[in-house]
Amino acid sequence: xxxxxxxxxxxxxxxxxxxxxxxxxxxxxxxxxxxxxxxxxxxxxxxxxxxxxxxxxxxxxxxxxxxxxxxxxxxxxxxxxxxxxxxxxxxxxxxxxxxxxxxxxxxxxxxxxxxxxxxxxxxxxxxxxxxxxxxxxxxxxxxxxxxxxxxxxxxxx
Numbered sequence: 116x117x118x119x120x121x122x123x124x125x126x127x128x129x130x131x132x133x134x135x136x137x138x139x140x141x142x143x144x145x146x147x148x149x150x151x152x153x154x155x156x157x158x159x160x161x162x163x164x165x166x167x168x169x170x171x172x173x174x175x176x177x178x179x180x181x182x183x184x185x186x187x188x189x190x191x192x193x194x195x196x197x198x199x200x201x202x203x204x205x206x207x208x209x210x211x212x213x214x215x216x217x218x219x220x221x222x223x224x225x226x227x228x229x230x231x232x233x234x235x236x237x238x239x240x241x242x243x244x245x246x247x248x249x250x251x252x253x254x255x256x257x258x259x260x261x262x263x264x265x266x267x268x269x270x271x272x
Contacts, residue, residue, distance in 0.1 A: 154225035168195040197236040
């Protein structure tokens, strides 16, 4: 059962992710209690994290906008990388449910979060000039194929 502690989203934080989200919610004015935490708090938390980002994201007016490897420095902001935000949200979503929250009330699983992450991904890809391509899942060779190829390898030696 989840606590009604106004200290944060996930009671008994055991990871840096949970500590960061709890710290953020606890320092809201007024502090946000678990039952009141919703997707807008999660969106605000992700925007707050941008100030600690290490990924240069070129703005539209920058001479390096759209270049995958810029030739020099610029004043564009550092942001959280899309992949880091996506992984963070995934870990917090899982922690929320592991600590008694239901999938239906999970603020980290809200559709607005997925939309925001998609927008961040697309904007960062455009700023770098590299379109995002979803990775295809690699098929595992079945055990017979693995044996055949290794047998062939030994025969070739």
